[in-house]
Amino acid sequence: MTQAANDGSQSTSAASYRSSLAVGERYLRIDRRNGQIAALVAVIAVPVVVFTLGDYWVQLCITGAIDAIVLQSIGVLADRTKLFVLCPLAFASIGAWVVLQLFVWGWPGGFYFWLLLAGIAGIPFGLIMGFPALRLRGLNLAVITLAFAFALDSIFQVTPFPGSQSYTDILTRPSPIGSDRAYFVFCWIIFVVFAVILYILDRRPFGAAWRIVARSERATAAMGLSVRGAKLGVFVISAFIAAISGGLIVGQVYTAVEANFSPVASLVLFAVALFVGSGLAEGAAVGGLLSAFAPQVLSSIHVPQDFGNILFPIGTVQVLAAGTSASAAWRLSFRRMLRRRRSKNAPAQDTAPDMTVAVVAASLPAATAAAASAATASAGAVGDGAGTPAVPLTGLDSGVRPAPGVGLVAAGPPALRATGIGVRFTGVIALQDMSMEVPAGSVSGLIGPNGAGKTTFVDVVSGFIKDYDGTVEVAGRDIDKLLVHQRVRAGVRRTFQQERTIPELTAGEYVRVAARRRISMQEIAGVLEFIGGPSPYDRIADIDVGTRRLLEIAGCIAARPKILLLDEPTAGLAEADSLAVAARVSQVPDLFGCAVLLIEHDMDVVRACCSHITVMDFGRKLAEGRPEDVLKMDTVVAAYLGTADKAAVVER
Amino acid sequence: MWQSALIGLVQSGGAYALLAVCVILMYRTTGVLNFALAAIGVAGTYAFSSFYTGGMNLAEAAIFGILIGAAASVVCGLIYIRWFFDATPTYRAGVAIALLVGTAAVTIRIFSDQPREIPALIPGSGFAVDGVVMTPTTIFGIALAIVFTLFVTQMLRRTRRGLQLRAISQGPVASELLGLPVRPLTLAIWGGSGAIGTIAVMIISPGLSDEVESISLVIVPALAATLVATFRRYWLALISALVLGGLQGLLLYYQTLIRYEEVIPFVVVLGVLMWDQRKELWDEAR
Numbered sequence: 001m002t003q004a005a006n007d008g009s010q011s012t013s014a015a016s017y018r019s020s021l022a023v024g025e026r027y028l029r030i031d032r033r034n035g036q037i038a039a040l041v042a043v044i045a046v047p048v049v050v051f052t053l054g055d056y057w058v059q060l061c062i063t064g065a066i067d068a069i070v071l072q073s074i075g076v077l078a079d080r081t082k083l084f085v086l087c088p089l090a091f092a093s094i095g096a097w098v099v100l101q102l103f104v105w106g107w108p109g110g111f112y113f114w115l116l117l118a119g120i121a122g123i124p125f126g127l128i129m130g131f132p133a134l135r136l137r138g139l140n141l142a143v144i145t146l147a148f149a150f151a152l153d154s155i156f157q158v159t160p161f162p163g164s165q166s167y168t169d170i171l172t173r174p175s176p177i178g179s180d181r182a183y184f185v186f187c188w189i190i191f192v193v194f195a196v197i198l199y200i201l202d203r204r205p206f207g208a209a210w211r212i213v214a215r216s217e218r219a220t221a222a223m224g225l226s227v228r229g230a231k232l233g234v235f236v237i238s239a240f241i242a243a244i245s246g247g248l249i250v251g252q253v254y255t256a257v258e259a260n261f262s263p264v265a266s267l268v269l270f271a272v273a274l275f276v277g278s279g280l281a282e283g284a285a286v287g288g289l290l291s292a293f294a295p296q297v298l299s300s301i302h303v304p305q306d307f308g309n310i311l312f313p314i315g316t317v318q319v320l321a322a323g324t325s326a327s328a329a330w331r332l333s334f335r336r337m338l339r340r341r342r343s344k345n346a347p348a349q350d351t352a353p354d355m356t357v358a359v360v361a362a363s364l365p366a367a368t369a370a371a372a373s374a375a376t377a378s379a380g381a382v383g384d385g386a387g388t389p390a391v392p393l394t395g396l397d398s399g400v401r402p403a404p405g406v407g408l409v410a411a412g413p414p415a416l417r418a419t420g421i422g423v424r425f426t427g428v429i430a431l432q433d434m435s436m437e438v439p440a441g442s443v444s445g446l447i448g449p450n451g452a453g454k455t456t457f458v459d460v461v462s463g464f465i466k467d468y469d470g471t472v473e474v475a476g477r478d479i480d481k482l483l484v485h486q487r488v489r490a491g492v493r494r495t496f497q498q499e500r501t502i503p504e505l506t507a508g509e510y511v512r513v514a515a516r517r518r519i520s521m522q523e524i525a526g527v528l529e530f531i532g533g534p535s536p537y538d539r540i541a542d543i544d545v546g547t548r549r550l551l552e553i554a555g556c557i558a559a560r561p562k563i564l565l566l567d568e569p570t571a572g573l574a575e576a577d578s579l580a581v582a583a584r585v586s587q588v589p590d591l592f593g594c595a596v597l598l599i600e601h602d603m604d605v606v607r608a609c610c611s612h613i614t615v616m617d618f619g620r621k622l623a624e625g626r627p628e629d630v631l632k633m634d635t636v637v638a639a640y641l642g643t644a645d646k647a648a649v650v651e652r
Numbered sequence: 653m654w655q656s657a658l659i660g661l662v663q664s665g666g667a668y669a670l671l672a673v674c675v676i677l678m679y680r681t682t683g684v685l686n687f688a689l690a691a692i693g694v695a696g697t698y699a700f701s702s703f704y705t706g707g708m709n710l711a712e713a714a715i716f717g718i719l720i721g722a723a724a725s726v727v728c729g730l731i732y733i734r735w736f737f738d739a740t741p742t743y744r745a746g747v748a749i750a751l752l753v754g755t756a757a758v759t760i761r762i763f764s765d766q767p768r769e770i771p772a773l774i775p776g777s778g779f780a781v782d783g784v785v786m787t788p789t790t791i792f793g794i795a796l797a798i799v800f801t802l803f804v805t806q807m808l809r810r811t812r813r814g815l816q817l818r819a820i821s822q823g824p825v826a827s828e829l830l831g832l833p834v835r836p837l838t839l840a841i842w843g844g845s846g847a848i849g850t851i852a853v854m855i856i857s858p859g860l861s862d863e864v865e866s867i868s869l870v871i872v873p874a875l876a877a878t879l880v881a882t883f884r885r886y887w888l889a890l891i892s893a894l895v896l897g898g899l900q901g902l903l904l905y906y907q908t909l910i911r912y913e914e915v916i917p918f919v920v921v922l923g924v925l926m927w928d929q930r931k932e933l934w935d936e937a938r
Binding site: 084086131132139140143144146147148153154262267270271274306307308309310312313314317320 | 731735736742745747749750751752753756760865869875876878883912915917918919925926
């Protein structure tokens with residue numbers, strides 16, 4: 001292919017990438033602005049409306065606000081992490097108990113302080129429920145939490161709440177929130193504060209970890225996030241919020257009885273939470289409104305009140321059948337409606353920043369940047385006028401192969417050194433005395449027939465297999481004692497044979513979480529464009545499997561690891577695409593400063609980007625050396641073909 | 653002390669065992685963890701007691717009650733077949749929770765939540781063994797539980813229908829493509845479970861408080877037994893259910909603790925599961 005044709009295809013693909021980036025960026029900004037305005041309007045409008053209502057209705061509004069808070073605590077678990085925790089009111093009863101007991105004991109600090117202590121008191125119970133969640137999932141967790149709700153309810157049936165038997169000493173609210181209207185505002189403020197905190201947490205890696213852990217624990221750990229931390233954290237938050245709601249109930253009715261917190265009421269609220277989608281703030285608010293006002297509305301149209309308990313389940317079933325919650329659907333149509341308005345008013349702007357690999361290279365530490373410019377100079381790249389190194393970004397249709405062996409020279413200890421690795425499953429020896437090295441700054445290959453133990457070896461290095469003989473060192477550091485997510489933080493990144501990306505996230509969010517460091521949108525887009533991946537604003541659910549695997553690689557690269565383990569990245573790709581990926585992979589050490597260990601079956605890919613390969617068979621190392629030498633060896637040919645007949649090997 | 657345990661075992665164990673084995677059967681054949689099983693049973697039981705107080709004789713009222721329970725269950729099954737044919741177990745469980753709430757509400761609506769007399773399924777005062785009273789109903793309950801477990805295990809393992817049912821639970825769509833009568837079989841399971849659930853509630857309800865919602869929660873100890881049996885082992889579920897009943901009865905011995913009998917299922921389940929799942933497995937643990 002001529003250089004001119006190269007440039008042509010490069011500029012069209014870069015241009016179209018940039019324009020899709022612009023669209024995505026604009027929509028994100030519009031949606032965010034609209035959402036913030038709507039939220040502000042709602043936050044102010046609701047108390048204003050409530051102030052105009054009669055006393056009886058204000059009481060209902062207080063109930064609605066408190067229910068909304070309970071729904072928030074359910075939503076944190078059910079919506080984000082798909083954990084069915086059926087005992088929110090049990091946590092609330094703990095909170096109520098604490099507030100009443102502190103009142104009876106005459107503790108100083110007043111209602112506000114007792115409320116805070118109530119929330120804190122819920123935390124150990126959240127942990128008690130969280131620990132089983134570490135090992136149980138889904139239905140088991142649902143059963144055990146229902147049993148907990150059942151158990152706690154029975155205790156409160158026979159042991160009355162403190163002070164509930166006395167008629168003389170009744171709790172009173174502090175005077176600023178003495179009136180019902182003021183108390184409603186107080187509850188509403190707490191709801192808003194929780195909503196804001198959850199919104200902020202959602203944008204953090206911790207919040208992304210919740211959604212990832214729901215999908216795959218392997219993926220969570222492989223991104224350096226602690227599965228244990230994510231799960232326990234989510235239970236702690238949920239229990240805290242629910243316990244505060246219990247304290248607020250006490251503030252509303254000045255006492256508490258078991259009937260406030262019955263297990264069936266928990267189940268009803270759970271059904272409502274699923275229906276409205278209480279992971280979103282507006283869902284929780286509407287859910288609170290529904291559960292508080294439904295009996296009222298029903299009786300006003302002369303329908304018996306318990307019809308509410310028939311209608312909610314119908315709504316829940318319908319929502320589960322549709323696969324999306326009510327608030328998720330509202331949010332989508334709200335955004336669409338407002339987007340149309342806004343794009344009519346605002347002129348279209350191409351706000352996408354300049355997104356060549358030059359930007360990425362500019363952000364590298366100095367040493368690797370120097371190596372990058374040396375490598376690109378030797379590869380005969382075309383630089384842009386500013387003098388920053390630019391690597392010819394070959395499009396997926398170009399088929400240009402860079403010279404292998406680029407970037408071999410890098411000082412320092414090997415990026416990966418495995419010595420004497422042995423793994424035994426019951427009766428089967430998966431790995432035996434496996435030793436190999438990946439020099440820093442190189443791309444090495446690991447090949448062998450199916451069942452040779454390649455993925456097992458990667459599992460050992462990345463920590464998914466804990467019982468093994470031998471040692472693993474990364475950049476000179478012994479990592480044997482580290483857990484998976486600790487190894488990730490020590491600089492080991494891997495991809496999986498079956499991609500484990502998260503459909504609920506966008507590509508950009510995924511890369512941001514995977515990077516585990518402050519990373520600008522520019523850099524995210526740069527990495528994605530480099531690997532030939534999707535726009536950062538594309539939802540992963542909409543991306544095809546082949547591109548998702550590239551996205552997985554992009555996520556790993558963005559983290560700047562010391563060693564990147566790629567498990568058959570080109571499986572299932574067409575030949576031209578495989579070679580394009582090979583081209584990218586060979587550039588990774590120079591651009592991103594990490595070494596690569598590539599497991600592959602495609603010999604063209606191996607020859608294209610690996611400077612050194614190791615061959616495995618039956619769990620042992622068979623041979624190692626340069627690709628052109630090793631692939632001619634009799635033993636290697638025999639391992640693959642079952643025969644040492646060289647004539648049978650097709651040379652390209 | 654063992655007498656108290658035996659009392660507990662006899663009074664509740666049989667009903668728990670019937671429910672537990674039924675829950676496992678449903679889970680392994682339809683993929684639904686049926687939280688609503690006891691609620692469906694309550695509907696049938698309330699129908700039974702209404703028919704009886706309305707003048708029917710005991711046997712007829714019981715049969716009609718069981719039929720009502722089975723019919724209610726089939727309606728729930730139709731909901732699943734229509735909208736959740738190949739949904740994930742989590743979604744199906746969410747629907748079951750909604751159905752629990754809905755069924756209890758419908759029962760209250762139709763039969764009202766007034767206190768009512770639920771007659772013993774099999775009249776007679778029974779006999780006493782060492783101070784432990786065994787009524788015909790409770791003995792029937794335990795016997796039926798054992799027979800039912802035997803029937804289910806043998807049916808699933810040795811008959812063609814059992815094989816078909818096991819195939820369906822693994823993949824309903826794939827089974828349909830193989831020409832298996834998935835929908836009729838699924839509805840048959842729902843109907844049968846509804847009947848068994850109704851019998852179980854009929855056996856246990858004379859001793860319980862009258863609220864629809866609290867009787868519906870009898871599913872909780874049964875679920876605890878199924879958890880211990882890892883949703884798989886029918887005989888283990890039977891034994892765990894009986895043991896749970898016995899442990900609850902044991903608290904009778906310690907007068908002050910009897911009020912906390914509902915805590916037993918939770919503690920037992922927590923202990924057994926934490927012990928059982930000592931080693932973490934990635935994405936593979938239960």
